[in-house]
Amino acid sequence: xxxxxxxxxxxxxxxxxxxxxxxxxxxxxxxxxxxxxxxxxxxxxxxxxxxxxxxxxxxxxxxxxxxxxxxxxxxxxxxxxxxxxxxxxxxxxxxxxxxxxxxxxxxxxxxxxxxxxxxxxxxxxxxxxxxxxxxxxxxxxxxxxxxxxxxxxxxxxxxxxxxxxxxxxxxxxxxxxxxxxxxxxxxxxxxxxxxxxxxxxxxxxxxxxxxxxxxxxxxxxxxxxxxxxxxxxxxxxxxxxxxxxxxxxxxxxxxxxxxxxxxxxxxxxxxxxxxxxxxxxxxxxxxxxxxxxxxxxxxxxxxxxxxxxxxxxxxxxxxxxxxxxxxxxxxxxxxxxxxxxxxxxxxxxxxxxxxxxxxxxxxxxxxxxxxxxxxxxxxxxxxxxxxxxxxxxxxxxxxxxxxxxxxxxxxxxxxxxxxxxxxxxxxxxxxxxxxxxxxxxxxxxxxxxxxxxxxxxxxxxxxxxxxxxxxxxxxxxxxxxxxxxxxxxxxxxxxxxxx
Numbered sequence: 001x002x003x004x005x006x007x008x009x010x011x012x013x014x015x016x017x018x019x020x021x022x023x024x025x026x027x028x029x030x031x032x033x034x035x036x037x038x039x040x041x042x043x044x045x046x047x048x049x050x051x052x053x054x055x056x057x058x059x060x061x062x063x064x065x066x067x068x069x070x071x072x073x074x075x076x077x078x079x080x081x082x083x084x085x086x087x088x089x090x091x092x093x094x095x096x097x098x099x100x101x102x103x104x105x106x107x108x109x110x111x112x113x114x115x116x117x118x119x120x121x122x123x124x125x126x127x128x129x130x131x132x133x134x135x136x137x138x139x140x141x142x143x144x145x146x147x148x149x150x151x152x153x154x155x156x157x158x159x160x161x162x163x164x165x166x167x168x169x170x171x172x173x174x175x176x177x178x179x180x181x182x183x184x185x186x187x188x189x190x191x192x193x194x195x196x197x198x199x200x201x202x203x204x205x206x207x208x209x210x211x212x213x214x215x216x217x218x219x220x221x222x223x224x225x226x227x228x229x230x231x232x233x234x235x236x237x238x239x240x241x242x243x244x245x246x247x248x249x250x251x252x253x254x255x256x257x258x259x260x261x262x263x264x265x266x267x268x269x270x271x272x273x274x275x276x277x278x279x280x281x282x283x284x285x286x287x288x289x290x291x292x293x294x295x296x297x298x299x300x301x302x303x304x305x306x307x308x309x310x311x312x313x314x315x316x317x318x319x320x321x322x323x324x325x326x327x328x329x330x331x332x333x334x335x336x337x338x339x340x341x342x343x344x345x346x347x348x349x350x351x352x353x354x355x356x357x358x359x360x361x362x363x364x365x366x367x368x369x370x371x372x373x374x375x376x377x378x379x380x381x382x383x384x385x386x387x388x389x390x391x392x393x394x395x396x397x398x399x400x401x402x403x404x405x406x407x408x409x410x411x412x413x414x415x416x417x418x419x420x421x422x423x424x425x426x427x428x429x430x431x432x433x434x435x436x437x438x439x440x441x442x443x444x445x446x447x448x449x450x451x452x453x454x455x456x457x458x459x460x461x462x463x464x465x466x467x468x469x470x471x472x473x474x475x476x477x478x479x480x481x482x483x484x485x486x487x488x489x490x491x492x493x494x495x496x497x498x499x
Contacts, residue, residue: 125296126209129171133214136174136185140221144183148233149226150252153187155239160201160346161306163188165237165278167210168303169255172285173235182233185216189243190363192217197360200349204305208298223247238278240264256281276318279306280326287329294330301333305346313343351388358397358404359411361387362419367487368412371494382416382490383409386483391421391433391474395465402469405437415439416447418490420483432477433463434486444471450493457485 140149152170154162170186177184188195195202195212205212224247226232232250234242240261242248251264256273263270275281283303286293294300307327311319314327327339334342353361368383387394398404409417419435438444451458460475468474 123296123298125293126298129167129299130209130211130214132171132174133167133186133211136183137214137216139183140185140216144226144231147181147183148231149223150182150184150233150235151187151221151223152184152235152237153242154189154237155241156189156243158188158190158198158201159309160204161277161279161310162238163201164204164302164306165256165282167215168279168282168286168299169235169237172282172289176289185221187221187223188215188217190217191219193219194363197356197363199352199356199364200346203349204302204346208302210298210302223250238273274322275320275326276316276323277307277310279303279310280320280323283307283326283330284322295332297332297335299333300330301335301342304330304333304339304342308339308343309346313340353389358394358401359408361385361389361394361397362405362408362417366412368414369491369494369496371496378415380416380494381412381414382418382494383412383414384418384420384483384487384490386420386422388423389421390423390431391419391435391463392465393423394419394421394435395467400467402467402472405472406469409437409439416443418486420486422483430480432481432483433475434460434477435472435474437472439471441470444473447493448473451489454489457481458489 139147150173152166152173154166166186166188170184173182174184190198195217202212223232223234223244227247227250232247234247234251235253235255236242236251236257237255238257240254240257240263242251248264249266251267253269253271254263254267255271256275256278257263257270259272271281273281283294294303304327307323307330308314310316311323311327314324331339337345356364362385365386366383368381371380371382395401405417405419409415416436416438419437421433421435422430424430436444436447438447451460458481459478461478463474463476465474
């Protein structure tokens with residue numbers, strides 16, 4: 001790239017196809033308009049060109065294709081991604097990274113505009129993915145006439161790896177399907193209003209330019225309606241059992257279930273997960289089908305985020321060599337700070353509660369169970385929220401926490417809510433606390449009696465906070481205890497048998 005091509009044009013503010021969108025200019029940006037691009041941006045531009053040239057030779061680009069590759073592309077469906085044209089835009093960075101402990105990298109040593117500016121890539125892969133999501137949501141809004149609804153969903157939870165797998169695997173099934181009788185849609189297992197409580201997930205979808213308005217959430221579709229008419233087919237990811245037990249007979253495929261898990265006997269398509277992350281298995285499918293899709297920074301970022309969080313930054317004992325290889329294949333998605341920096345960003349977002357209200361914090365990691373209380377004809381619904389701050393910090397986030405929790409219980413139709421806190425003290429000691437909130441003092445006494453009976457598993461030490469109602473009690477768990485212990489005790493209390 002010549003020096004002339006790298007100069008900034010004051011008339012149209014364009015640098016070799018790069019557009020500046022900011023209306024406010026710092027002194028360094030004003031200097032940038034009258035001088036050469038700084039080494040940081042110059043290096044980024046050149047590296048992208050080098051990556052594209054390399055990907056062309058490897059079959060990931062769109063400039064050079066062998067005859068065999070050309071025949072393959074002719075065989076793809078009309079909406080499949082057949083090239084990787086990209087455009088880049090220089091924008092002001094929306095967030096400050098100074099509070100995040102990022103690993104050292106070459107990018108860390110540059111000054112000037114580099115901390116304030118970022119280069120945003122857009123490409124046809126993400127455009128095609130968003131077109132697919134919008135088209136399928138339009139189909140659902142129209143009632144999916146004349147087709148089977150093939151719902152791709154996780155067995156439980158809405159962690160980053162699960163959501164990334166649901167979106168990308170449904171896209172894969174759609175572009176590789178040889179039949180027009182299926183309407184394949186990803187279903188996110190939370191209500192749309194709860195997405196804001198999953199800061200890391202919302203941030204990832206935003207940074208990958210996923211059109212969130214085209215996603216379908218659990219409260220936006222009635223799967224029972226389609227099941228009633230026999231048109232529902234469920235593809236279950238990362239598990240063998242569906243949370244909605246009444247829909248289990250609609251399951252037709254298990255993707256990335258674990259060895260030894262009990263599979264529904266009528267399910268014929270079972271893909272056992274040998275890798276730690278389901279995103280690894282999905283990336284492998286795209287490699288074999290249409291590898292140029294993975295050349296998209298946003299698409300590879302979505303899959304890489306799932307792999308890094310599923311494998312604890314490739315350090316989990318269950319992490320396989322294939323997980324590590326695939327992460328290196330998707331390294332373009334990590335951005336300027338590499339895999340370690342990208343992982344730190346994700347972890348920071350997971351624990352960032354600064355913008356969340358009390359209800360958002362409670363929804364962030366929330367489960368509930370339904371059972372029957374002895375001597376009461378009403379059903380018993382108990383919820384559990386896991387938070388990463390102390391009960392005292394939670395209390396300080398609202399003027400009237402009792403009212404906020406009561407409102408949350410009413411919304412979720414809970415007769416009891418147990419908030420499980422796990423955090424590190426200033427002395428780096430891990431502590432776990434619980435806040436028990438019930439609709440009546442009778443139910444509170446019943447729960448406390450049950451926990452006292454199981455004191456060897458859950459020893460409780462009373463804590464006193466002003467402002468709590470009589471139906472609320474706070475306790476410190478007097479030993480290092482997994483939250484799974486609390487979860488199992490709740491299941492026993494509501495009468496759910498052990499698996």
